[in-house]
Amino acid sequence: MTRSPRRFSLKEEGAKGVLIATVSTLVVIGLIVYLAVSSPYWSEFKDQFLNRQVFAESFPEILRAFRRNIFYFLTAEPVILAFALLLAVMRSSRGPVFFPLRLLSTIYVDLFRGIPTVLVVFALGFGVPALRIPGLPVDGWFWGWIALILSYSAYVAEVYRAGIESVHPSQTAASRALGLSRLQSLGSVVIPQAIRRVIPPLMNDFISLQKDTALIAFVSAFSVEAFLRAQRASEAAFNFTPLVGAAICFLIITIPMTRFTDWLLERQRRRRMAGGSV
Amino acid sequence: MSEAIRLEGVHKSFDELEVLKGIDLTVEDHQVVCLIGASGSGKSTLLRCINLLEQVDEGRIWVHGEDITARGVDQNEIRRRVGIVFQSFNLFPHMTVRRNVSLAPIKVLKHARSAAEANAEDLLARFGLADKAADYPDRLSGGQQQRVAIVRALAMDPDVLLLDEITSALDPELVAEVLDVIRELAGQGMTMVIATHEMHFARDVSNRVCFLDGGRILEEGPPDRMFSDPTNERTKRFLDRIIAAGRM
Numbered sequence: 001m002t003r004s005p006r007r008f009s010l011k012e013e014g015a016k017g018v019l020i021a022t023v024s025t026l027v028v029i030g031l032i033v034y035l036a037v038s039s040p041y042w043s044e045f046k047d048q049f050l051n052r053q054v055f056a057e058s059f060p061e062i063l064r065a066f067r068r069n070i071f072y073f074l075t076a077e078p079v080i081l082a083f084a085l086l087l088a089v090m091r092s093s094r095g096p097v098f099f100p101l102r103l104l105s106t107i108y109v110d111l112f113r114g115i116p117t118v119l120v121v122f123a124l125g126f127g128v129p130a131l132r133i134p135g136l137p138v139d140g141w142f143w144g145w146i147a148l149i150l151s152y153s154a155y156v157a158e159v160y161r162a163g164i165e166s167v168h169p170s171q172t173a174a175s176r177a178l179g180l181s182r183l184q185s186l187g188s189v190v191i192p193q194a195i196r197r198v199i200p201p202l203m204n205d206f207i208s209l210q211k212d213t214a215l216i217a218f219v220s221a222f223s224v225e226a227f228l229r230a231q232r233a234s235e236a237a238f239n240f241t242p243l244v245g246a247a248i249c250f251l252i253i254t255i256p257m258t259r260f261t262d263w264l265l266e267r268q269r270r271r272r273m274a275g276g277s278v
Numbered sequence: 279m280s281e282a283i284r285l286e287g288v289h290k291s292f293d294e295l296e297v298l299k300g301i302d303l304t305v306e307d308h309q310v311v312c313l314i315g316a317s318g319s320g321k322s323t324l325l326r327c328i329n330l331l332e333q334v335d336e337g338r339i340w341v342h343g344e345d346i347t348a349r350g351v352d353q354n355e356i357r358r359r360v361g362i363v364f365q366s367f368n369l370f371p372h373m374t375v376r377r378n379v380s381l382a383p384i385k386v387l388k389h390a391r392s393a394a395e396a397n398a399e400d401l402l403a404r405f406g407l408a409d410k411a412a413d414y415p416d417r418l419s420g421g422q423q424q425r426v427a428i429v430r431a432l433a434m435d436p437d438v439l440l441l442d443e444i445t446s447a448l449d450p451e452l453v454a455e456v457l458d459v460i461r462e463l464a465g466q467g468m469t470m471v472i473a474t475h476e477m478h479f480a481r482d483v484s485n486r487v488c489f490l491d492g493g494r495i496l497e498e499g500p501p502d503r504m505f506s507d508p509t510n511e512r513t514k515r516f517l518d519r520i521i522a523a524g525r526m
Contacts, residue, residue: 177361178381193370196372
């Protein structure tokens, strides 16, 4: 079990605690900064990675390009949530009639969880347009976007499945006993409870999806997102600072999401401790 | 009187363990039958078979003349006529009490939501739960939760109600409020099969008591005779132990 962040809450430790925490934080940070700055190559490093002028020139463009990442993320996520739920329900089906469904979804999940996302992005982003099938889009970014959906759906399906299996069988028994069909019972009783429980792990997958939208840069020269924009700026200026700028863009989104996820987890833990249902 | 439930030669095993070893039982309309016996004697499994939550291995069960163990029977249709209430309540924690009660009428009986909710409120009011309709189950006491579970089963207007040790998970001071509800239902002529450890209650409320032991009904009869003058040696010993434990 992970230790709760509450234990480290300064409120409970009083003024002395706050003082100790402040001093030790300053010492640690000071030490790290000192080690970096005292390095003989510090000024070169600073010029290459933290160049104020290059940053000022490149960052606004990168930030503008980052809107594409947000677009990829916001459009992929609902599709993933729906498709993964379908996969999870297929995999949780019972009875010999549904064996093919279970088999298909199991193969799917095994396959896409087993292949690095970057390979799926490459395979689809370069592969499908190369086939020149009439009627299909030929933009690399579109197939990179599809690749992210396919890959992440496998992960999210497993999260859902864990949630579905965590709902006690007596809940299914109670709903079936009232005459609800298996599907009705799943839809009204099991899945709503399952989703509540898996929101925090789902958030973790969203955070990684948000970062992985940068992979689309590898298969698209035209739809310029933040990472590609930064890379080009970096090549043009012979300087790595734009990449730091791109990193900042991602952090602006991912840090609040991470904190929010922690908060959700903590709230869930507290409710469980209080004996309430989650 | 017509026959509500009939079981003939019902057998049920879980893997190697044979839990029901040939049960014959008939329950007439408006009768209350109590099943008594030690834990593991097969009471719960018997009830779950009548509701089709378990499939029998052998034997047949009829509900109002319909063979529910036949192939191709519509399980959901049987279940809405045969209500069951569990020891552990099993309310849906993510729904309000009102929604718990109205869910099945809406989904299964296809009642309009407004009508189903109005009916739920009426039923809740009848059992002293009017002010709980908007609450979530975890805000309720165990006794209140179990009463909601009973109301939820009643909302389907079942022909028969099966009660599976519904007071066993309750604190002693909460048992009475739940048993009062059952007494009231018995008074209204509800056909019920009740698995219970509450012997006083069984004696009060039932028309007939069946003693289960090792998956068989060893003895059955009217409650007065069963409790005062059991003929079977094992029934005697079971009742002696209950009395020794101060439960009667």
